Amino acid sequence: MHGKALPYLLLMPATLFLCVFFLYPFALVAFEAFTRDGGFTLDNFRTMAGSWKFPVTVRNTLLLSAIVVPIQLVMALLMATMVSRLETGRSTALYIFAIPLGISDLAAGLIWLAIFDQSGFLNTLLSNLGVIDRPVMFLGYQSKLTIFIAVALAEIWRATAIMMVILVAGMGLIPREYYEAAEVFGASPWKRFIKITLPLLRPSLQTAIILRVILAFEVFAVVAALGGTNLPVLMGETYNWQFTLQDRNVAAAMALFILAISIGFTLFFLRVLRVPKEARI
Amino acid sequence: MAEIVIKQVAKRFGGFTALHSIDLTITDQEFMVLLGASGCGKTTLLRIVAGLETPSQGEVWIGGRRVDHLPPRDRGIAMVFQNYAVFPHLTVFENIAFGLRMKKLPQQEVDGRVNRTAELMHIEQLLKRYSGQLSGGQRQRVAVARALAMEPDVILMDEPLSNLDALLRLEMRAELKGVLAASKTTTIYVTHDQVEAMSLADRIAVMHQGRIVQAASPVEVYRNPAARFVGSFIGNPPMNFIPATKTANGSWTVAGLTLPGPKSDKQTIEFAIRPEDVDAGNEGINATVRVVEPLGPHTLVTCDVEGGLFRAILESNAAVAVGDHLRLAPKPDRIRWFDPETTNAL
Ligand SMILES: Nc1ncnc2c1ncn2[C@@H]1O[C@H](COP(=O)(O)OP(=O)(O)OP(=O)(O)O)[C@@H](O)[C@H]1O
Ligand SMILES: [Mg+2]
Numbered sequence: 001m002h003g004k005a006l007p008y009l010l011l012m013p014a015t016l017f018l019c020v021f022f023l024y025p026f027a028l029v030a031f032e033a034f035t036r037d038g039g040f041t042l043d044n045f046r047t048m049a050g051s052w053k054f055p056v057t058v059r060n061t062l063l064l065s066a067i068v069v070p071i072q073l074v075m076a077l078l079m080a081t082m083v084s085r086l087e088t089g090r091s092t093a094l095y096i097f098a099i100p101l102g103i104s105d106l107a108a109g110l111i112w113l114a115i116f117d118q119s120g121f122l123n124t125l126l127s128n129l130g131v132i133d134r135p136v137m138f139l140g141y142q143s144k145l146t147i148f149i150a151v152a153l154a155e156i157w158r159a160t161a162i163m164m165v166i167l168v169a170g171m172g173l174i175p176r177e178y179y180e181a182a183e184v185f186g187a188s189p190w191k192r193f194i195k196i197t198l199p200l201l202r203p204s205l206q207t208a209i210i211l212r213v214i215l216a217f218e219v220f221a222v223v224a225a226l227g228g229t230n231l232p233v234l235m236g237e238t239y240n241w242q243f244t245l246q247d248r249n250v251a252a253a254m255a256l257f258i259l260a261i262s263i264g265f266t267l268f269f270l271r272v273l274r275v276p277k278e279a280r281i
Numbered sequence: 282m283a284e285i286v287i288k289q290v291a292k293r294f295g296g297f298t299a300l301h302s303i304d305l306t307i308t309d310q311e312f313m314v315l316l317g318a319s320g321c322g323k324t325t326l327l328r329i330v331a332g333l334e335t336p337s338q339g340e341v342w343i344g345g346r347r348v349d350h351l352p353p354r355d356r357g358i359a360m361v362f363q364n365y366a367v368f369p370h371l372t373v374f375e376n377i378a379f380g381l382r383m384k385k386l387p388q389q390e391v392d393g394r395v396n397r398t399a400e401l402m403h404i405e406q407l408l409k410r411y412s413g414q415l416s417g418g419q420r421q422r423v424a425v426a427r428a429l430a431m432e433p434d435v436i437l438m439d440e441p442l443s444n445l446d447a448l449l450r451l452e453m454r455a456e457l458k459g460v461l462a463a464s465k466t467t468t469i470y471v472t473h474d475q476v477e478a479m480s481l482a483d484r485i486a487v488m489h490q491g492r493i494v495q496a497a498s499p500v501e502v503y504r505n506p507a508a509r510f511v512g513s514f515i516g517n518p519p520m521n522f523i524p525a526t527k528t529a530n531g532s533w534t535v536a537g538l539t540l541p542g543p544k545s546d547k548q549t550i551e552f553a554i555r556p557e558d559v560d561a562g563n564e565g566i567n568a569t570v571r572v573v574e575p576l577g578p579h580t581l582v583t584c585d586v587e588g589g590l591f592r593a594i595l596e597s598n599a600a601v602a603v604g605d606h607l608r609l610a611p612k613p614d615r616i617r618w619f620d621p622e623t624t625n626a627l
Contacts, residue, residue, distance in 0.1 A: 180333050181366035185380035186354045195379075199370040209597065278411040279370045 033252035044253035048241075050075045064148070064233065065216035072212060073125045073279065074204075075156070083164070083192070084171045092193040094168065098161045105158060109225025113139075116146075135217035139226060147227040154222045161213060163208040170204025171197065173281065198280060206273040213263045213269070234258050282356065283332065283344040283434035283467045284309045290339030292491075300326045300491045302339070307467060307484075312458070313496075315490030316445060316478040317472045318514065321473040324363055327437050327489075330469065331360050337350075356435075359428040363439035365420045365472075367412040373423050374408040380431045398426040401456055403449075417444045424454070432464060436510055439471045444545070454481060475515050479503070487511050506617065509551065509624040518556050518581065518592045522619070523566070525552040533618075534587050536566040540611075543618050543627040550627060551619040556581070557594040558615035561601070565610035566591070570603055584609075 014161040031176045036043055083093050089210070100108065115121045116138040138146045175195065198205075220235035224273060234254065242251035284533040285307040293302040302323045307313040313324045328334040330341055332353035341349045348356045355393055359380065367378050375382075377395045386394075399405040412420055421444045428436055441457075442450045458481055461468050472478050474491075479499040486496040487510070492520040495507035506512035512520035516570035525533035525542065526549050533542040535552040542550070557579075559565070575597060582601055584591045593609055595601065600610050 019396060057533070175366075177362060177364055177366040178368055180353075181360075181368070182379070184353045184358065184360045185427070186383035188354070191383065192561075196368070270462055275370075276411075277414045280413060281369050 025265040029252045029255055031242050032249050033256045044249045045257075046256065047247075047250050048253045053237060057232045057234050060148075061217060061219065061230055062236045064219060065150060065153070065213060068152050068214055069209065069212050071152075072156055072160045072163055073209065075160050076167050076208065079160070079164045080167035081197070083168050084182075091127075094165070097164055098159050101161045101165075103158065104221070105219075106221035106225060107114050108154055109222035111220070111226050112150055112157070122251050139230075139260050141230050145232060147231050150221055150226050151219075151223050151231060154226060155219060158222065159212065163212055164209040166204050166211070167201065170201045170208075173204075174200045175281070191258070202273050202275050203280075206269055209273070210266050210269050213265050216257055217265075284342075285435060285467060286311055286340075286342040287326070287330065287468070288340040288342070290326070290329055290336045290341065291424055292322070292329060292334065293337045300329075302337075303493055305486055305493055305496060307469060307573050309604040310347040310462075310465045310467055312468045312470065312481060312483045314346065314478040314482035315469060315488055316485050316515075317473065318477060319473060321488045322491045323473075323488055324439055327360075327439055327469060327471055330435075331418065331437055332356055347621055353561055355370075357433060358435045358437055359433040360436070361421075361424045361428045361438040361441040363443075366454065367415075367420050367423050367427075369412045371411075373404060373410050373412075373415070374410065376412070376486070377408075377427045378432050379427060387401055394432070395426075398430045399462060401429065402426045402453070406415055409456045418446070418449070421445065422453055425453075425457070429460065435467045435469075440473070441470070442477065443472070443474075450477075451593045456482070466502075475517070479515075487514065489514070504615075506553075506625070509553070509619045512553055512555075512617065512619075516555060518594075519554050520555050520617075521533065521591045521593075523552045523586055523589065523591065525550050525618070536568075538564070538566050538611075540613075540616065542616075545620075545627060547620070547622075551621050552612045553617040554615060555620055556592040558612045559595075559609040560595045560612070561593075561599055561607050565608040567589045568607045568609050570601055570605045570607060573603060583605075 021050050033044055034040055034042070040048065080151055083090060083097065086093055103111070105114050113120070117138055118135045119121070120138075123132070124131045127135065137143065139150060178196050178200065179192055182196050187195060219233055219238070223231055223233050223236055235258070238254040238258070241247050241254055285305075287303055287305045287307075290300060290303045291298065295428065303326060305313075315326065318534055319322055324595070327336060328611065329336050330343075330347075332348065332351060335393060336349060338562065339349075343356055343358070353360075353600075357374055367373075368379065370381065374395055377398060378391050381391045381394060393410070399408055402425055404419060404422050404426060407415060407419060407423075410524060415423065421441065425438070425441045428438070442453050449559075454477060471480060473592060482499050485494055485499055485502045487494045488501060489508075489510045495502055495511050497505075497507075502511060503515055506515070506520065513522070523535050525535045525540075527547070528534050530545045531541060533540055533550065539554070542552070566586055568586045570584050571590075573580060574584040575581075579594050580597050580599060580601070582593045582595055584593065584607060591609075601607065619625065620627055
């Protein structure tokens with residue numbers, strides 16, 4: 001047998017599995033998105049884009065990602081740096097930081113709902129402190145900004161750890177000697193971070209950012225719990241088309257649209273954070 | 282002015298003591314070589330001077346300033362790492378320029394220094410490459426160039442030429458010595474190559490199991506080893522040792538030969554002589570020839586003396602054959618004596 005064929009043969013079962021349980025349903029969805037009443041059409045996309053809610057959902061989703069992901073990135077880098085510096089108790093710190101990872105997004109949304117609700121922790125706290133005399137409607141339909149902030153907070157709380165875990169693993173791969181050399185040649189801790197950690201962490205940064213951006217485009221349960229329909233996002237709108245408006249074809253078109261922008265951003269980050277082969281560790 | 286003073290520095294890793302109370306002064310502009318077998322603590326000592334390792338005890342002074350609490354970048358040093366530590370994400374040019382950029386030198390100055398040191402290390406044609414595209418020896422030269430480009434007061438080099446071929450090493454050795462002398466740099470240079478040590482050093486500090494056994498000029502270390510270890514470690518082939526028994530006060534018998542020696546209350550001490558310091562003649566140490574190796578300029582003869590090995594370097598025209606009984610006469614002024622218990626010179 002040719003040695004070169006072996007890896008492909010070994011990958012066959014996994015590939016078959018993917019084809020059956022992923023590509024096939026995907027093809028079905030794509031088919032539904034491009035057909036209506038048995039004929040090929042782009043009408044579903046037209047209907048989707050023509051809805052007054054569409055631009056709002058796109059804007060909300062992108063805005064949410066654009067705010068949440070950079071904040072998470074900075075926080076994850078900070079936390080990962082701290083965790084990596086620990087000499088003892090490193091895994092304990094990692095576990096504690098990673099607790100929110102074990103909570104489903106809906107549960108996370110509910111936890112933050114319990115905080116921001118009219119009878120929630122925040123109101124109780126503020127009234128006990130005498131700051132307010134009656135409960136504030138933080139998540140009412142007029143307070144779009146507070147809803148947005150609450151969703152952003154919940155998302156940051158929920159999904160920063162996943163980035164941190166990836167970055168901690170990546171930092172562990174950077175040999176100490178590079179930091180020592182940089183230190184000897186005059187780099188302050190900040191310069192070492194900029195000149196050594198960040199560039200050598202690029203592969204992990206790439207993974208973490210892509211993963212997080214895709215997850216951000218798919219945000220759903222947290223928004224549903226905290227904002228209901230007051231903060232329409234792409235996933236919520238897909239759900240809406242499928243189950244409220246009972247239009248599977250437009251829902252499929254919507255799903256394809258989300259997939260397209262996810263792929264677009266993935267390609268973008270793959271390109272921007274590419275490490276030339278010769279410059280790898 | 283960059284004198285380095287190491288005062289009673291010790292280093293323990295858990296229960297293991299890598300360095301036992303080291304005292305060493307490297308005077309301004311001196312070229313000090315740390316020489317010793319693998320694992321004797323050379324790198325550890327160098328890293329303590331650099332500030333990459335904290336001493337368990339003791340003080341380090343550089344240029345009259347106590348530095349053991351300062352981070353490496355405040356010590357005015359540059360270093361060549363044993364494992365090179367050439368940054369993989371930077372080109373050779375940017376690697377050499379790294380420290381200069383940290384000092385915020387103007388671009389013109391950076392260009393000048395990088396090109397000059399790259400030329401010196403014969404890597405000027407590699408400036409655009411990445412570390413992953415270099416051979417081990419090329420990477421090592423980048424590490425040396427990066428340190429030289431800093432033009433520091435103190436340079437610490439951990440086996441900087443270990444990965445080069447013999448010819449290139451010879452050339453680089455001479456270049457390094459010239460450059461460092463011209464720039465008046467104080468140097469600590471780690472090696473376990475004794476020829477390199479002898480040829481470069483103003484002084485050699487011979488290390489053994491976490492201690493400095495002797496720190497002296499190369500000739501002194503070679504001629505007058507302060508301890509048995511120094512004699513057996515330096516010189517190729519190394520010094521010969523034969524037990525000596527007391528016959529009278531200040532008189533010792535060595536393999537059938539009676540010699541005047543140090544006064545001691547001990548009954549046996551050790552006689553030592555370098556292989557080149559014996560002559561074959563009618564009188565001397567009783568030796569049976571085991572191996573004869575003609576080396577061109579001279580002949581290396583390995584003999585049996587009192588059940589131990591004894592090597593002698595004889596003139597190449599000496600007619601010796603395996604099985605011959607020789608009388609090897611030691612040159613009186615080259616004989617050294619060691620205490621078998623403390624292993625120190627008597
Ligand atoms: N971080 C460490 N933890 C535990 N032991 C260490 C550590 N670093 C060094 N050692 C031990 O200290 C001793 C001295 O090590 P060092 O690296 O200084 O040797 P060296 O003289 O440079 O040897 P070589 O010539 O092989 O480079 C060795 O026995 C080594 O195992
Ligand atoms: Mg070493």
